[in-house]
Amino acid sequence: MLIDPHLYESKILVCDDSSSHATMLQGLLRSEGVRRVEVVTDSRRVLPTISGHGDFALLVLDLDMPHLDGFEVLELLRSELGEHEHIPVIVITGVAGEDACLRALKMGANDFIRKPFDHTEVVLRVRNTLRMHDMVVRQREVNRDLERQVRMRTDDLERATDTFVHKLGQICEMCDKGAGEHIRRVGRFAGMLARLADLPAQTAHLVEQAAPLHDVGKVMLPVELLLKPSALTNQEFEQVKQHADAGSELLDGPDSPLVRMASEIAASHHERWDGSGYPNGLRGEEIPIEGRITAICDVFDTLISARPYKDPWSVQNAIDYLIEQSGRQFDPRLVELFVSALAQIEEIRDSVDRPGIGAGA
Known part of the structure; x- marks a missing residue:
């Protein structure tokens, strides 16, 4: 298996209007040990699905879809989700989709995979993106912990300062x-x-x-x-x-x-x-x-x-x-x-x- 053991529980959302392609990707990822892979075939369901279940670690998104194409979904994700809630995205494109890939990357996509799918390439790109997301999440947790420690230290200093000021005031009153x-x-x-x-x-x-x-x-x-x-x-x-x-x-x-x-x-x-x-x-x-x-x-x-x-x-x-x-x-x-x-x-x-x-x- 190419997926790291600690990433087995990563939750992935696959959006492709072709149910056969979506099912193929789902099966491919599950064969590598990724247990939680959800599929939507209507691009209009991407944002509600992510918003309703905030623990997705990755979105695999087809670019060529009806209703909302992949670019419109990317724009919605960028405008509707805050920076800290934004999840990494791998876009799916055809063989001749070089310009589309560049456009998607400029809009915030993290990587791309091409059709027809190459098993090893898909797994490696998914693994690398999940690793990066995992590092970002861990760093956020470290930052939050540091912020908590700084707040606690600041509160301690403020209390000490208040005591210092109060004592000086008492000295003034004694004089x-x-x-x-x-x-x-x-x-x-x-x-x-x-x-x-x-x-x-x-x-x-x-x-x-x-x-x-x-x-x-x-x-x-x-x-x-x-x-x-x-x-x-x-x-x-x-x-x-x-x-x-x-x-x-x-x-x-x-x-x-x-x-x-x-x-x-x-x-x-x-x-x-x-x-x-x-x-x-x-x-x-x-x-x-x-x-x-x-x-x-x-x-x-x-x-x-x-x-x-x-x-x-x-x-x-x-x-x-x-x-x-x-x-x-x-x-x-x-x-x-x-x-x-x-x-x-x-x-x-x-x-x-x-x-x-x-x-x-």
């Missing part, structure tokens, strides 16, 4: 007792604004997770400076401004979309739309959008929160300030989106513990 509620609200506000700005869902989710780390660089500052009950001096303010670069550097390194975004936010959330911000004096859309989003949310929540040096503002007064600074401190489009969502803003404010005490810069 500034009022920061806990502030950073949680900033994250919620930022996620809301990212979605209003039509960022992709995954990006908006990352913004919501990363924004709470906007001031992580403040862990490098003296606690007495963070809790100072009066306005900062110019020298103290210059010292506080260093937290943007410090936070970005602290978060720099891990190959994680979340940590990379948190680093960008830490570095850019004090940049201003008019270019007068810090640390790099970026202007307009030079500022990453996640930084522009977080800037609005950070300032808004700072305004409505109690601080050692000020009483909390009303939501309306804070909204008025954002509008006043639109085009100067903040991205005008993002301000417009933010202030249009007053109901969501108040819901987020009320769903997180009331603002505490802490320094904002």
